Amino acid sequence: MVIYVCIKQVPDTETKIIINSDKTGIDTSSVKWVMNPYDEYAVEEAIQKKEALKADKIVALTLGPARSADAVRTALAMGADEGLHILTDDILDSNNVAKAIAGAIKAEGQPAFVFTGKLSIDGNNASVSQQVAQFLKIPHTTVVSKLDVTTDSVIVERETEAGTKEIVELSCPALVAANKGLNTPRFVSLPGIMKAKKKPIKQIPLSDLGVSASDNKVQFKDFELPAEKADVQMLSGDQAVKQLVSLLRNEAKVI
Amino acid sequence: MSILVFVEQNDGKAKGSSLELVTAAKKTGQQFFSVSFGPNSDQVQTELAQFGVNKHYAFNSQETQFYNPEIYTKALADLIQEIDATTVLASGSALTKDLLPSVAAVVDAGYVSDCVDLNWEGSKFSARKPLYSGKCFCKVEFSEGAKQIILTRPNQLPIEKAESANTEVVTKDVSSADLKTLVKDIVKGTSEKLDLTEANIIVSGGRGLQDPANFKILEELADVIGASVGASRAVVDAGWVAHNMQVGQTGKTVAPTLYFAVGISGAVQHLAGMASSKVIVAINKDPEAPIFKKATYGIVGDALEIVPQLTQEFKALLS
DSSP, rough: OOEEEEEEEEEEESSSBBBBTSSSSSSOTTOOEOOOOOHHHHHHHHHHHHHTTSSSSSEEEEESSGGGGHHHHHHHTTTEEEEEEOOOOSSHHHHHHHHHHHHHHHHTTTOOOEEEEEETTTTTOOOOOHHHHHHTOEEEEEEEEEEEEEESEEEEEOOTTTTOEEEEESSSSSSSEOTTTTTOOOOOOOHHHHHHHSSOOEEEEEGTTTHHHHHOSSSEEEEEOOOOOOOOEESSSTTHHHHHHIIIISOOOOO | OEEEEEEOOOOTOHHHHHHHHHHHHTTSSSSSSEEEESGGGGGHHHHHHHHTTTTEEOOOOOOOOOHHHHHHHHHHHHHHHHTTTEEEEOOOHHHHHHHHHHHHHTTTEEEEEEEEEEESSSSSSEEEEEEETTEEEEEEEEEEEOOOEEEOOOOOOOOOOOSSOOOOOEEEEOOOOSEEEEEEEEOSSOOSSOOOOOSSEEEEOOOGGGGGGHHHHHHHHHHTTTTTEEEEEHHHTTTTSSSGGBBTSBBBOOOEEEEESSOOOHHHHHHHTTTTTTTTEEEOOOOOHHHHOOOOOEEEEHHHHEEEEEEEEHHHHOO
């Protein structure tokens, strides 16, 4: 039985974003790519719970262009056993991404479990996890900060609002989307990197899964940078606090 | 063709952010309905009447008391098919961000969340959405004939009452057969304040507060101006405050009207979560702190002295 960890390669937070010339997306030529930070918690949890979930291997799964294989290598270096790369240069909407991922998993048989990050920091849509669960017809919980495995179910803590937690039991197989706090992801070690080089990454062309960008229902266009922010107004001296309160009230009109 | 607005409610009172979407739906002039879940969900009727809602669907049986993704997804997807809703609008929250993607998968709709603007273009909505932690924006369009499900960030759209309507309430039952998901318990958070993602004003603290106990001066300021309290990653990782208070990368993305960054230097990871706030006040000892580059107003100084003064001034102003 296989645990799948869905990961995505995203621009590093520190990367400067430049819009491409026809405004259809960003210029990726100088972007530094990393594994989506939430996915690290997903990979770590899969490694820690592999035995308890009665799995014999962990497959790190991604969808994207050739460069996305680097994110898979990172997961393999952390301790995943194999990679599965749905290869495409196309941009898909979230339903189509989920259809492709669920299709690739189904083709290999019933999964033992699926882990994902609660969202990817590029699009911040927080949708693919739930949609994969729907297409696989398995239960799910998102924003999970604690997971315990029982005989044939998992009991998870889901963080909602203002510190409230929902305690949810899911029968296995299930999909869990990880939040920060679920665990402390391990650092990639040099021996880990060496081992990862020998681990297989299977490629599947997107077209083999019957999913096509021409079926997208959502399009992103007219990319633009945010409006320039006006310079900061620095306040100083004895009256700085009084001045600030007055500006917030009378100029900014936010109090 | 119709628009369905998902109205979140507590004890029969609609969340303000949901009313933003009711307002947006009403303005289109199209046929629109609203829907709520929870035992008191029929009681939002009086409030919705003031916003011109003609028909409200209430899933108010006992099984809807807590959010169970399976029960809610099936019920909402069935309703969308039954009334042939072509557009579903909701404000982003812990509940809607989990529920609506599932519903989009079931009814085969285009789905987008975290939008900051909505425009009605004759037969469907387009939206505006920040990407890459607000480092750029794009226009979101939906294919011709596709169902659309759109979530917006709270506090982005106006709330306007309309000519009052005689809201008809249709109560609906849910199916809870063959569940694979069991909600065992709800552990309430200790805070009475609004969640950061919905707060209109946020007071956030960082390492400049020097000691976890000093967060109480932020609490005091927050109480006076009706704010929620946030924190930087540094103090969350140091164990000063809980992770649910973290603003920024691997924390919460917020865009309140007013954001106070107190003793926060402004690492890229923090800016990623709050840079689109309307007005930003930075208080920091270090005049070179990057936070001042993003701020609207800045004061260089010791937060432990400035914040209590600020609390006093606001008390005087607001009393």
